[in-house]
Amino acid sequence: MLEIIPAIDIIDGKCVRLTQGDFARKKIYYNNPVEIAKIFEQAGIKRLHLVDLDGARQGLISNLEVLQDIASQTSLKIDFGGGIKTNNDIQSVFDAGAAMVNLGSIAIKEPGIIYDWIAKFGAEKILIGADVRNENIVINGWILQTELSVFDFIGQYSKGGIINFFCTDVTKDGLLQGPSIELYKRIIQEFPAVNMIASGGVSHISDIEKLIDAGCSGVIIGKALYEGNIRLEDLTKYAE
DSSP: OOOEEEEEEEEEEEEEEEEETTTEEEEEEESSHHHHHHHHHHHHHEEEEEEEEHHHHHHHOOHHHHHHHHHHHHOOOOOOSSSSOOEEEEEEHHTTTEEEEEHHHHHHOOOHHHHHHHHHHOOGGEEEEEEEETTTTEEETTTTTEEEHHHHHHHHHHTTTTEEEEETTTTTTTTTTTHHHHHHHHHHHHHHHSEEEEOOOSSSSHHHHHHHHTTTTTEEOOOOHHHTTGGGGGHHHHOO
16 A cells, blocks of 8 residues: 655645745745645644755754654654754754654765764654656756666665655656656565655656555655645545
8 A cells, every 4th residue: 555645845834845845936835834734734644744944944953942842742653854954953853843854965965974863863753855857866856967866776775775755756746647657566576675755746646546556665846736636535545
């Protein structure tokens, strides 16, 4: 069964969505993210992908109180990311109620600290994000294109004990034009032991069926939910 993971992205304490990671293309959906988190929980959702966009942009966790509020007022299993740089940062995130951390650029720049966190907290608490354009990793808010293949990236961390990954094709994100099904199929074929969570482009309930067929273990859904392309009631059967 595919795990449904709604996304809440935070700027200035509010629930927003960006288009292709562009802060200039921001739309506010909820002033109080706890409100929508509770709606997700009431619909039977168990997981939440929470991203501190201010933290990601500034390199410093900026919306920890949102995590604390959602964790204390719901039973959602939350993965939190954005601005996590140090041992104190990751400890504060877990102390605030996150079940996992999601890590992007730092996993490229400082693999040593990632392995330290794996040893300290356990690989099951680490969710590695692979943001890609043309199958190569992009970092720094999707601005900097690297020459590192997503296959090499996942291969390196899977050898280090990580099994939880999410992959976003940044050319798809926020456009509601469908996810990168073929890319996910190829990743899963090469790394059958990893839990691959799809992210970006999901626009219709049929996309979820395609991701199940591809072998994905989960899907992060953002704009399609907020714009009503996918209704929460349509996701009930996957949340059971």
